[in-house]
Every structure is written in C-alpha cells, then in structure tokens.
Amino acid sequence: MAAQRGGGLLLMTFNELNIAEPILKAVSEKGYTEPTPIQVQAIPVVLEGKDIFGIAQTGTGKTAAFAIPILQKLAETKPAEISAEEDETEPAASRRDRRGRRHGRGRSQKPVRALILTPTRELAIQISECFAEYGKYTGLHHTAIFGGVKQAPQTEKLRRGVDILIATPGRLLDLIGQGLIRLDSLTHFVLDEADRMLDMGFITDIRRLLPLIPKQRQTLFFSATLPDDIVMLSRTILRDPVRIEVTPVSSTVDTVDQCVYFVEKTDRRRLLISVLKKEPEKSVLVFARTKHGADNISRTLRKAGIQSEAIHGDKSQGQRQKALTNFKAGKVKVMVATDIAARGIDIKELQVVINYDLPDAAETYVHRIGRTGRAGHSGTALTFCSQEEHMKVNEIQKLTGKRLDTVLYS
Numbered sequence: 001m002a003a004q005r006g007g008g009l010l011l012m013t014f015n016e017l018n019i020a021e022p023i024l025k026a027v028s029e030k031g032y033t034e035p036t037p038i039q040v041q042a043i044p045v046v047l048e049g050k051d052i053f054g055i056a057q058t059g060t061g062k063t064a065a066f067a068i069p070i071l072q073k074l075a076e077t078k079p080a081e082i083s084a085e086e087d088e089t090e091p092a093a094s095r096r097d098r099r100g101r102r103h104g105r106g107r108s109q110k111p112v113r114a115l116i117l118t119p120t121r122e123l124a125i126q127i128s129e130c131f132a133e134y135g136k137y138t139g140l141h142h143t144a145i146f147g148g149v150k151q152a153p154q155t156e157k158l159r160r161g162v163d164i165l166i167a168t169p170g171r172l173l174d175l176i177g178q179g180l181i182r183l184d185s186l187t188h189f190v191l192d193e194a195d196r197m198l199d200m201g202f203i204t205d206i207r208r209l210l211p212l213i214p215k216q217r218q219t220l221f222f223s224a225t226l227p228d229d230i231v232m233l234s235r236t237i238l239r240d241p242v243r244i245e246v247t248p249v250s251s252t253v254d255t256v257d258q259c260v261y262f263v264e265k266t267d268r269r270r271l272l273i274s275v276l277k278k279e280p281e282k283s284v285l286v287f288a289r290t291k292h293g294a295d296n297i298s299r300t301l302r303k304a305g306i307q308s309e310a311i312h313g314d315k316s317q318g319q320r321q322k323a324l325t326n327f328k329a330g331k332v333k334v335m336v337a338t339d340i341a342a343r344g345i346d347i348k349e350l351q352v353v354i355n356y357d358l359p360d361a362a363e364t365y366v367h368r369i370g371r372t373g374r375a376g377h378s379g380t381a382l383t384f385c386s387q388e389e390h391m392k393v394n395e396i397q398k399l400t401g402k403r404l405d406t407v408l409y410s
C-alpha cells in the first residue's frame, strides 16, 4: 500500500480544494460550508488521478468525497462517443432510423465513464441523489440501477445516455448480460461499502464484473471495516493506492451518547414503549435482528399508539421507499429495521438509535449507531441487553475503547 495521508488536517474550504465553479455553486446551495475530513483528504487525491483505499464509515461525508471529484474530472474530459457503426455486435438495421438518428438495442450513445458499485438499492438511490445535487450544473447525466423493480424505466434512461452509473451488482450483471450496458469506456470505478458487499455474498458478482471493465482506470475502494478478505480484494483491484482513514473502524462518533439498558427479554417491549413515549418528537431507528422481529415490534408499537413502520428485505421496493419518505419527512417517528435494510438510511435529523436486539458482531454496533450523530449532529444510542448477553457489550467496549453507561431496568 502506498502512502497514508491524514494527520493534522487544516481547516479548509471547498474553494481551496480546487473544485470547479459549477460544483462549488451546487455544494454551497446544499448548505455545506466546509469539507469534512474525508473530503479534505480524498478530493485532491482523486483529482490527481490516484487510486484510493478508503476506510470510512457512512456519515463521514464519504459520498461527496468521491462524487465531487469524479463529477469534476468527467466534466473536464469529453467522452469518446460510441460509434454504432464501429460496433460489430449491433445489427446494421438498428444503427440508424429513417432520419439517420443513431439507435442501438438500448445502447447509450454516451458511454458510461464512471461506475459506482454499491450493495443495496437504498444506497444506490442515496448516492444517485448526491450526484444529482452536486452535479446539477455540470450537464453530466447519471442514473441508478438496482433489482426488485421493473427494468424498463432504468434501461430507458440508459438508452438516453449516462456518464455515471450507480448500480447494485445483480441488476448490473443482468443488464450487461442482456447487452444493454457496456463498461469498456469506464475511467472511474468506485466500490462502495466493500465489506458489506462481501457480507451480502457479492464477491462472485464482483469477480465476474472486473474483467468487463478496463484495466486502465481510477479505482476508489471504500470499506468501513478491514477484515482479511477485504484487504485481499483491495489488492486485486487497486493500483498503488493512497490509503485514507478517517475514523478508525472501531471508533464510534463522539457526538453520540451511548447507554446500555440491562433488561430481560420479556421486558424489552415495555421498556421500548416507555422510552419512545418519553420523547415522542424524536426520530428513532430501532434495530431488530430478524424481519419477523421487526414486523412484530412495529405491530406492538402501533397497538401502544406509537406510529411506526418496519423496513426489511421482504418489503417491496415501493413499500420501503414509502416508509423511508414518511420517516424522512417526520410523518412517522419510529422506524424498525433489520441491519441490511437500514444500511441505506441517511437521515440527518435521526436523533436516536435503539438496539432492541444486540448485534452479533461488535462492528455492526458501530455501523448501527453511526446512523445517528451524523455530520456533526448529536445523537443517542440505547442498547437493550439481557444478563446472558453481557459478553457482547464487553466486546463492543473492547472494540470501541469506550466504557458504556449502564442502567438496570426492571
């Protein structure tokens, strides 16, 4: 691995990062006054054209750290247009219509130049929203593709041409297989939340994808945790990367107050209801271990007069989006989620995270509570733990290096 950047960071402005005016304007309209540490470190490296091995949690401003410089680089360089005539796979009749306009079987005339690969549809949508916001004055086009919804609206956007494609692995390979996407003009490749990708079993998809993208490219690899398989994967993908680490994997954000309630399993519902009733104005994300558990908790809360929605992998994309929109708008104050479903939730004003079920891995705890206390806001994380689970709390304390306050509930 190449040099590590970081250390004493100077306070900087976006101006000093040499960001072009159209992007600066969009960033300032978004209300960002200064770049976050990962942005200070990553933006110049990406602009220099180097690969990045980034160790960063969500909530650090990581999306803008790659989106802003990629937008800038793409805006600076004109793409080589794909010529349908040069494409031997294209039937001659489909190349031009009677007016001479070029057509393909869903082929975009503009080649995809940046690919952001991300594990979940929620993250894909969220990243896509960032590109829309930061890139609104650049004239660049982007779209997100993910499974669980009809492909036609997605392929229609692709047909019109996109510079930046944000994708989950399954749908991407599917559309490549159908001849609707080619990645041979790719210049930028981002692998986002790589640890989560491996967790979700996407390693084979990633291996199938790699030979389809040019070797000559800039690659940005982000992971919140660093298990051995991630380090090995990064070695096969990156070339002489700059290592950037903003918050060590084990660390929880200081702006989050953390507390463990020792409570017997049978009393957890009562405790949850009483905590939620004390602060009805706060937006709360409750973590459940299973989909079934999430549904049950949500039902119990509704019976107790607390409006809540459950989101998990068995819900349709439409239901998940609706629940998220209601939650973000503050119409529903309590969302009950499984880990995977919660991964894409980015709510600035999320004030409380409750671990109704303790996670199996201490790292998951760090991820979960990282949903609150984002971008400088303060937050609270409450964890329910039965006596026999106390070892898990010890593991969390060991990993984070922090002693958690405890309360005995009976």
Ligand code: AMP
Pocket (backbone or CB within 6 Å): 031, 032, 033, 034, 035, 036, 039, 057, 058, 059, 060, 061, 062, 063, 064, 346, 348, 374, 375
């Ligand atoms: P991310 O880590 O990309 O999920 O970003 C976490 C949150 O930080 C998002 O809500 C972003 O809109 C916000 N954010 C990103 N960059 C900045 C910035 N420079 N200043 C303030 N908020 C930011």
